[in-house]
Amino acid sequence: MSHRHIDITLTVNGERITERVDARTTLVDFLRETLSLTGSHVGCEHGVCGACTVRVDGAIVRGCLMLAAQCDGARVETIEGLSDAGEMADLQKAFETRNALQCGFCTPGMLLTAQELLQSNPKASRDEIREHISGNYCRCTGYHAIVDAIESVAQSRGGK
Amino acid sequence: MKPAPFAYAKARSLDEAIALTGEADARILAGGQSLVATLNMRLSTPSLLIDINGLPNLSGIARKNGHVEIGALTRHAEAERSNDITQHAPLIALAMPHIGHPAIRNRGTIGGSIAFADPAAELPACLLALGGEVEIAGENGKRTVKADDFFKGLLETALGPRDILTAIRVPAADKNMRVGFAELARRHGDYALAGLAACARADGKGVKDVRLAFFGVGNTPLRAKKSEALLAEGKIEAAVEALDMTPQDDVQATGKTRKHLAGVLLRRVAAQLTEARL
Numbered sequence: 001m002s003h004r005h006i007d008i009t010l011t012v013n014g015e016r017i018t019e020r021v022d023a024r025t026t027l028v029d030f031l032r033e034t035l036s037l038t039g040s041h042v043g044c045e046h047g048v049c050g051a052c053t054v055r056v057d058g059a060i061v062r063g064c065l066m067l068a069a070q071c072d073g074a075r076v077e078t079i080e081g082l083s084d085a086g087e088m089a090d091l092q093k094a095f096e097t098r099n100a101l102q103c104g105f106c107t108p109g110m111l112l113t114a115q116e117l118l119q120s121n122p123k124a125s126r127d128e129i130r131e132h133i134s135g136n137y138c139r140c141t142g143y144h145a146i147v148d149a150i151e152s153v154a155q156s157r158g159g160k
Numbered sequence: 161m162k163p164a165p166f167a168y169a170k171a172r173s174l175d176e177a178i179a180l181t182g183e184a185d186a187r188i189l190a191g192g193q194s195l196v197a198t199l200n201m202r203l204s205t206p207s208l209l210i211d212i213n214g215l216p217n218l219s220g221i222a223r224k225n226g227h228v229e230i231g232a233l234t235r236h237a238e239a240e241r242s243n244d245i246t247q248h249a250p251l252i253a254l255a256m257p258h259i260g261h262p263a264i265r266n267r268g269t270i271g272g273s274i275a276f277a278d279p280a281a282e283l284p285a286c287l288l289a290l291g292g293e294v295e296i297a298g299e300n301g302k303r304t305v306k307a308d309d310f311f312k313g314l315l316e317t318a319l320g321p322r323d324i325l326t327a328i329r330v331p332a333a334d335k336n337m338r339v340g341f342a343e344l345a346r347r348h349g350d351y352a353l354a355g356l357a358a359c360a361r362a363d364g365k366g367v368k369d370v371r372l373a374f375f376g377v378g379n380t381p382l383r384a385k386k387s388e389a390l391l392a393e394g395k396i397e398a399a400v401e402a403l404d405m406t407p408q409d410d411v412q413a414t415g416k417t418r419k420h421l422a423g424v425l426l427r428r429v430a431a432q433l434t435e436a437r438l
């Protein structure tokens with residue numbers, strides 16, 4: 001059966017949601033426009049900038065390259081939920097202290113990407129950090145401060 | 161921009177997916193990492209997307225009769241973490257970290273990369289270098305196509321409009337297999353400006369049965385047969401001289417630059433092929 005509109009049930013930041021979506025709605029547009037979760041940003045809309053990064057079933061994905069219709073049954077987490085849960089409060093604090101953001105457009109995507117790296121590799125080196133965030137553009141900071149911030153959390157978490 | 165309207169169907173079986181391909185302007189949706197980008201830019205405007213993500217038995221990595229079989233829906237990230245790939249398909253293991261970025265690899269599929277056949281993509285070249293094969297399910301059942309016959313032209317393969325790629329198979333590595341891989345890109349994870357995947361058999365102090373598959377320098381991954389023969393004779397500089405591809409100019413690099421880079425890559429990979437000999 002194929003349809004222009006699809007009924008989906010998913011959890012977003014722990015909350016169960018049922019909606020009817022237009023098949024062509026991307027996940028990030030669904031989050032921003034239907035659920036008013038505007039922390040995930042929309043930049044290039046073709047996978048290059050990473051501003052739309054969200055977590056689906058525990059793994060980071062491009063919110064602009066997944067359809068909301070594909071998220072039936074999925075567990076979606078965004079910067080709003082992860083902030084509230086305090087899961088990466090240390091990373092957020094480090095971004096602030098190290099001046100790792102200016103306009104903040106790239107920040108939610110950077111944080112989710114960095115958090116995924118630190119979860120699988122808590123002692124990541126600067127090179128590994130650079131490689132892991134290679135798919136996230138920042139047009140303000142020049143990246144050094146971002147790498148510094150992530151590295152400082154790698155050191156504090158890894159040292160624990 | 162936003163995609164033009166389309167209908168969406170989540171296929172529950174391979175047969176259902178193949179049946180749905182009979183509808184006008186239907187497209188298969190796998191990882192979506194190439195397709196959804198083109199939808200967003202309205203570079204493609206299908207009327208129906210057939211989502212194959214839920215199909216059983218199309219995902220996973222297995223060793224079978226001297227081959228490594230990778231199911232079409234296996235995500236790049238899964239292949240990247242797989243011990244079977246590291247041990248038995250080392251060329252693919254070398255290529256994986258170069259494919260896009262972590263979030264892309266979490267969704268993108270092996271089958272999607274081969275089916276899409278971007279001329280600058282790593283996996284089509286690996287499949288060609290390894291002399292692998294592609295398993296296809298279509299209206300008239302299953303068939304297998306060799307890598308040498310699979311890539312036909314720019315984004316064009318042996319897949320017909322009603323076909324679904326179900327798996328790829330490559331020969332499992334043994335102690336005499338030598339592999340080499342190198343690519344040059346502006347930013348880590350971007351599509352390559354030029355790249356080379358290679359496979360050979362150890363032969364005394366040298367190598368034989370060399371297969372070189374260049375990517376990013378033509379409309380398809382390209383074998384360089386004259387250079388393969390020269391490399392087997394140990395003549396590296398002659399092999400570089402014999403490269404005869406004619407890459408096009410584009411915004412990233414001129415054809416001349418790309419051709420030069422192909423020579424640089426060939427020297428690097430030649431060293432890897434012989435270095436690996438114990």
Ligand SMILES: Cc1cc2nc3c(=O)[nH]c(=O)nc-3n(C[C@H](O)[C@H](O)[C@H](O)COP(=O)(O)OP(=O)(O)OC[C@H]3O[C@@H](n4cnc5c(N)ncnc54)[C@H](O)[C@@H]3O)c2cc1C
Nearest residue numbers: 047188190191192193194195260268269272275281325350
């Ligand atoms: C920013 C960015 C950078 C990238 N960098 C690279 C890179 O450096 N190297 C690289 O190789 N790739 C790169 N990619 C592409 C990525 O690897 C894609 O995942 C891949 O090319 C397509 O796989 P997919 O599963 O996402 O396919 P989809 O996007 O779902 O499909 C692509 C095409 O293949 C068809 N198709 C897919 N699966 C099948 C099947 N089983 N049978 C028949 N047809 C099928 C679809 O109909 C569609 O036409 C990049 C993508 C992005 C967004």
Ligand code: FES
Nearest residue numbers: 043044045050064
């Ligand atoms: S908006 Fe999704 S990657 Fe740029």
Ligand code: FES
Nearest residue numbers: 102106138139140
């Ligand atoms: S802080 Fe402005 S884009 Fe990164």
